[in-house]
Amino acid sequence: MSEDPDASAIAPSPSGRLLCGGCAPHDACRLGVEIADARDDVVRFEVVCPRSWHGGPGVAHGGWTAAVFDDVLSVVALRVEPRLVTKSLAVSYLRPVPVERPVQVLARIDRHVGRQWEVSAEMTLAGTALATGRAELRTRHPHHFARHEAWLARQTLSPNGSHAES
Numbered sequence: 001m002s003e004d005p006d007a008s009a010i011a012p013s014p015s016g017r018l019l020c021g022g023c024a025p026h027d028a029c030r031l032g033v034e035i036a037d038a039r040d041d042v043v044r045f046e047v048v049c050p051r052s053w054h055g056g057p058g059v060a061h062g063g064w065t066a067a068v069f070d071d072v073l074s075v076v077a078l079r080v081e082p083r084l085v086t087k088s089l090a091v092s093y094l095r096p097v098p099v100e101r102p103v104q105v106l107a108r109i110d111r112h113v114g115r116q117w118e119v120s121a122e123m124t125l126a127g128t129a130l131a132t133g134r135a136e137l138r139t140r141h142p143h144h145f146a147r148h149e150a151w152l153a154r155q156t157l158s159p160n161g162s163h164a165e166s
């Protein structure tokens with residue numbers, strides 16, 4: 001990568017959306033997440049699971065639900081600190097999530113001390129909880145991506161395809 005990877009920070013897209021690197025070129029969230037309202041440490045989202053993410057008949061794949069929580073839990077803190085990574089993510093699946101049906105997600109910052117963030121969210125439909133998520137986030141170290149790239153460059157592929165430190 002020729003640019004400084006650590007300069008990377010989420011900035012609003014041309015239409016004002018906060019999007020990840022994969023979605024920014026589309027100017028739309030491919031997970032179906034939209035911010036509905038943002039106040040202080042709480043953000044409300046409207047989310048629609050695209051049918052392409054179904055895992056069972058008419059219901060979302062659990063990986064979609066986890067990705068949505070990773071996204072919304074980051075967004076709630078990204079509004080304050082643009083350089084974050086997820087350290088841990090826990091999801092409780094309470095009821096199936098329907099595809100192509102708007103559901104609400106409320107995400108909040110529970111605790112923020114130094115580089116450490118604790119955030120949580122609930123996904124509901126008509127007031128009934130479908131899933132909850134909780135994450136620990138970290139403000140990135142200044143050379144987070146550069147360190148990763150340097151580490152990766154030291155890994156060599158062996159003839160059987162496995163990696164070894166060179």
Ligand SMILES: CCCCCCCCCC(=O)SCCNC(=O)CCNC(=O)[C@H](O)C(C)(C)COP(=O)(O)OP(=O)(O)OC[C@H]1O[C@@H](n2cnc3c(N)ncnc32)[C@H](O)[C@@H]1OP(=O)(O)O
Pocket residue numbers: 010018019020021070071074075078084085086087115138141143144145147148151
């Ligand atoms: C819609 C808007 C956009 C939404 C975007 C969606 C956002 C999605 C957010 C994500 O999903 S981020 C991607 C998933 N998360 C990661 O890839 C994070 C990977 N984990 C880490 O980089 C580290 O474990 C972490 C920075 C979380 C550690 O933080 P800590 O505060 O717990 O520990 P610390 O910083 O002391 O580092 C612990 C160890 O990791 C090492 N370390 C930290 N950062 C590193 C790094 N960048 N490269 C290599 N090693 C690293 C560090 O040196 C140290 O090594 P030792 O144990 O040997 O001392």
